Amino acid sequence: MLPYAAYLRVYEPVTAFPEPARTLWTAYADSRRRPRGMQALSVEHRDAKRRLVASPPVVVPERESGDAYVRRSQDMLYICPWETRLRSWQSFSRFREETSARMAASYIPAPVMRRVEESFEAWKQAGRPLRSHIMSSTWHVPPVWFAPFAAHERSLTLGMPQSAEHRGSGPATAAVTRTLIYVTAMAGARARVEAALPYTADGRSGLAAGQLETLARWLAGFHPHALVELDYGGLVHLLDDAFLRADESVAEVGVALAAIARGEVELATAMHRRLLARWRLVRALESAN
Helix, strand or coil, X not given: CCCCEEEEEEEEEHHHCCCCHHHHHHHHHHCCCCCCHHHHHHHHHHXXXXXXXXXXXXXXXXXXXXXXXXXXXXXXXXXXXXXXXXXXXXXXXXXXXXXXXXXXXXXXXXXXXXXXXXXHHHHHHCCCCCCCCEEEEECCCCHHHHCXXXXXXXXXXXXXHHHCECCCCCCCCCCCCCEEEEEXXXXXXXXXXXXXXXXXXXXXXXXXXXXXXXXXXHHHCCCCXXXXXXXXXXXXHCCCHHHHHHCCHHHHXXXXXXXXXXCCHHHHHHHHHHHHHHXXXXXXXXXXX
């Protein structure tokens, strides 16, 4: 069972990577041994579990991952590196911020935490990159993640591939048999987020201004010809077919923003309430017995 998490990924053209990474990623994409489709997310999850059940737990791997998610579109190869080491550091930092020292020590021995903190500080002091190609969210999709996409970019697959409802570009990158994914070009993603920013101050759109600004800065750090993907990941295994078919969160955010621009406050409020009601039910499962 995959973790109940959703993912926002950026795939950059392989030509955007400097050498020797460009050559290495090109060879990797053609390798028969690289994990594909559902296998890729499962392998990433399996490796994480092995590290955490070790004694003591390996909170951050010693070396960066050499794996990536791969897409091909219009004769271009796109790469989204896993960057497991960097993302583990970032997740550990959030864990320390949100967890008391006593509680944290019950999960991770103090000497291990010190080593992780020292290694991450050394990484930062060396001026190494801190922007990863993947963001994740457990138990829900943050509302601001819907803003970069359009309704027609939705790709829903239920059951076996032959029963797929497919709209959008390229194959799914998570489970082959059950996915909900949106894919868009970086130019469109940036334009939609920038267009949404003026309408977030009063909260009527359902999007938090600060979070949308953070998302805009994150997208701005990548190649202008990259692809952006929203993957519901393991959340699809929490939700039944009827829920997934009826989930038009991207469309609702788009309608809310357009309604605010036209001064149609009631319509914007109605879309906001629909979005909150849907995801409130999903988030409640985190604490369900």
